[in-house]
Amino acid sequence: MIINHPLLGPRDASEFVYLGDASLIDRPDWQHENSQQEFHNYLYLRDNPAGEHRELWFHEQGDRSWLVVTRNTLTHEISKVELARDVAKERGRDK
Amino acid sequence: MSDATLKARSPLDGYRQQFGTLEIVELNGLALVSVATPLDGEEELKKAMTTAHKAELPAVGSSTQSSVDDTRFLGLQPGQMFAMFAHDGDRAVEFVAKKLGETGYYTDQSDSWVILQLSGADVRTALERICAIDLQDSAFPVGAVTRTVMEHLGTIIMRTGHDTFVLLSARSSAKSFLHAVLTSVNNIQ
Incomplete structure (x- = not known):
């Protein structure tokens, strides 16, 4: 599998390690009144779609960047690759 | 106190070898x-x-x-x-x-690093066996540098001239790294 890195171009998947669902970016607020339930959901509940899936990959044997890869779990086709930093900023993170 | 003086050794003791037109040199200093x-x-x-x-x-x-x-x-x-x-x-x-x-x-x-320089007209052919990076002029011009893996060893590759590449890998596995590079080079001899 080839991942088209936004900064470096096409790279072999063996240079990367996989973390999981990209929703891990949305860490709940620990001060929220319902935070215990939210952290339970954050840690243990995952969708398991047969189709398009957004997931976190780490370019460990490369530029050490975190990526959000949109991959079809049925065909392994990758339709989008973004820097996780940019995705987090889009979602309101400040750094 | 002892007055012994210690002399630093390089990771590959100044390795240098010629393979046809291809030269491999350990860079020190x-x-x-x-x-x-x-x-x-x-x-x-x-x-x-x-x-x-x-x-x-x-x-x-x-x-x-x-x-x-x-x-x-x-x-x-x-x-x-x-x-x-x-x-x-x-x-x-x-x-x-x-x-x-x-x-x-x-x-x-x-x-922390061993530094090898490979140069010669065949250098891209010698490297294509172990390097998954596209080393053609259009994708990896002179001055380009990147981290990657060669034979499971983390490596930094830099193109310093049209037919010259510099490879950096961990000093602790310097001899294994040299072995991997030499195996790749010997494949084209």
Whole structure:
């Protein structure tokens, strides 16, 4: 599998390690009144779609960047690759 | 106190060998210093680089070279580069700090790496067996640099000339790395 890195171009998947669902970016607020339930959901509940899936990959044997890869779990086709930093900023993170 | 003096050895004892037109040389006498950019400090670092080295901050995947002192800057990842320059001894960080002041966070990496230079007309063919990176002119021009894996060993590859590549890998596995490179080279002899 080839991942088209936004900064470096096409790279072999063996240079990367996989973390999981990209929703891990949305860490709940620990001060929220319902935070215990939210952290339970954050840690243990995952969708398991047969189709398009957004997931976190780490370019460990490369530029050490975190990526959000949109991959079809049925065909392994990758339709989008973004820097996780940019995705987090889009979602309101400040750094 | 003992008055014994210790002499540093290079990772491959100054390896040098010729394979037809291809030459492999271990490069010594080079310092490597990691320069990490402080949060929101990119502009300051850029200014310091221009003033002290007359060099640009390298983009990820490329390198720049100072016109003042020949220091090379290797853009390896967002917010981090390596400075590479001729230096013997253990004062490499001081050399960088003298030039760039407090605009970056510095770590001396000099003795952690083995550096091999491969040159010759066949160099791309020799490397294509172990390097998954596209080394053609259009994808990897002179000055390009990147981290990758060769034979499961983390490697930095830089193109320093049309037919010259510099490979850096961990000093602790220097001999295994050389073996991997030689196996690849011998495949085309």
